[in-house]
Amino acid sequence: MKLISQHLIKDSNMKLLYNAIYNNSGISRAQLAKMSNLSKTTVSTLIDELITRGFVYDSGVTDSNNVGRKPNSLHVKPSSYYVVVFSWLENNINAYLIDITGATTFEQHLKLQDEDTYVSLSRKCMDEDILALVSRNQILGVCVVVSAMIDSLNEEIYSTTLSLPKSEGVNLIASLKSTFFEFPVAVLEDTACSAYAEKAYARVTEPDFAFINFSRGIGATLFIRNQMVGKADGASTQFGHYSVDPNGILCVCGNRGCLEAMMGESALAKRVKAEGGSPALNRLPAITYATLGNAALYGDAVSQKVIKDFAHFLAHALANLISIVNPNLIILGGKSILLGNLFLDEINKTLQSTGFRKMVDSVTVEYSKLDSNAFINGAMKYFFDVHYSFTKDSSNSFFIG
Numbered sequence: 001m002k003l004i005s006q007h008l009i010k011d012s013n014m015k016l017l018y019n020a021i022y023n024n025s026g027i028s029r030a031q032l033a034k035m036s037n038l039s040k041t042t043v044s045t046l047i048d049e050l051i052t053r054g055f056v057y058d059s060g061v062t063d064s065n066n067v068g069r070k071p072n073s074l075h076v077k078p079s080s081y082y083v084v085v086f087s088w089l090e091n092n093i094n095a096y097l098i099d100i101t102g103a104t105t106f107e108q109h110l111k112l113q114d115e116d117t118y119v120s121l122s123r124k125c126m127d128e129d130i131l132a133l134v135s136r137n138q139i140l141g142v143c144v145v146v147s148a149m150i151d152s153l154n155e156e157i158y159s160t161t162l163s164l165p166k167s168e169g170v171n172l173i174a175s176l177k178s179t180f181f182e183f184p185v186a187v188l189e190d191t192a193c194s195a196y197a198e199k200a201y202a203r204v205t206e207p208d209f210a211f212i213n214f215s216r217g218i219g220a221t222l223f224i225r226n227q228m229v230g231k232a233d234g235a236s237t238q239f240g241h242y243s244v245d246p247n248g249i250l251c252v253c254g255n256r257g258c259l260e261a262m263m264g265e266s267a268l269a270k271r272v273k274a275e276g277g278s279p280a281l282n283r284l285p286a287i288t289y290a291t292l293g294n295a296a297l298y299g300d301a302v303s304q305k306v307i308k309d310f311a312h313f314l315a316h317a318l319a320n321l322i323s324i325v326n327p328n329l330i331i332l333g334g335k336s337i338l339l340g341n342l343f344l345d346e347i348n349k350t351l352q353s354t355g356f357r358k359m360v361d362s363v364t365v366e367y368s369k370l371d372s373n374a375f376i377n378g379a380m381k382y383f384f385d386v387h388y389s390f391t392k393d394s395s396n397s398f399f400i401g
């Protein structure tokens with residue numbers, strides 16, 4: 001067997017064991033062998049390495065009264081290894097240090113000043129704050145999460161929500177590579193990270209599901225047979241630019257009637273106005289999904305009408321999505337939850353008379369059970385599962401998606 005494939009197998013087995021311990025704290029080596037179909041000797045050798053390197057610990061005899069004895073009891077070790085996640089937003093960066101056991105150890109919200117670039121401000125935060133808390137070798141990698149389509153071929157980021165000065169926009173990825181040269185770095189798309197969080201933390205067991213994200217735009221990530229379609233680069237679908245009305249509102253992309261133009265958060269004020277305005281919303285400085293959902297809940301007829309219209313747009317798009325990829329579960333995440341039960345009920349009602357019956361009838365549409373920041377942990381977990389390697393020094397590696 002070639003050395004390279006031996007390394008890959010070892011890495012994949014170590015991840016399998018680490019994640020099994022993460023999901024079943026207190027599991028024994030014997031149980032791990034049974035669960036993973038690996039031999040007891042292989043499990044013991046790999047667990048010894050995970051313990052030596054500080055990823056896992058064995059709490060040994062756990063009963064303090066010495067009555068009964070657990071042969072061994074394995075747990076993931078907190079405060080050992082971390083992934084740094086930078087969420088780049090419009091004029092802002094949110095920085096997080098996430099323990100690979102899931103805990104957020106550090107969080108900072110930074111505002112871009114005149115002289116800052118996304119890359120320079122992220123690096124400053126790394127040097128001044130993050131590296132003051134943990135050492136370089138405790139950081140497994142750096143994730144930059146954007147709400148954008150990332151073109152891995154041309155190494156470019158396409159986004160309408162980032163405020164990129166020309167100088168930085170062109171060489172963003174090159175600049176990121178050279179500035180964080182000593183770390184493995186991954187640029188990831190936010191919807192894919194949220195979808196990965198559904199898989200990893202909400203423990204979605206349905207092998208074919210679609211995750212629809214309402215954040216700065218509207219996006220979708222698909223899982224087919226337990227695998228994410230494409231990489232976490234936002235390049236596999238542009239669900240937000242699915243047109244639900246060829247004669248509809250003009251979208252920034254140049255097409256008409258895109259979901260984002262028809263029901264994105266920035267389109268709300270226009271929609272409410274088109275319905276004649278609402279006394280419940282008129283006094284507010286901005287209309288958001290939260291204020292719209294709230295007004296509808298308390299009986300505002302215009303808000304209810306707008307939410308029902310949104311449900312019809314989305315149901316139309318979902319019916320078409322279902323006829324192409326036939327998922328059994330559709331999870332609505334991000335800010336969609338703020339539109340309340342009226343939105344979800346109306347989508348389900350509309351789907352009863354829309355789309356290809358045999359497929360639509362077997363689909364469940366539900367809200368995510370995670371909060372809208374789940375993409376941060378999703379990014380960490382995606383990086384660990386997909387890009388981190390136990391068997392290879394990947395510092396200086398760069399990943400798109």
Ligand SMILES: [Zn+2]
Pocket residue numbers: 240241251252253254255258260261
């Ligand atoms: Zn569009």
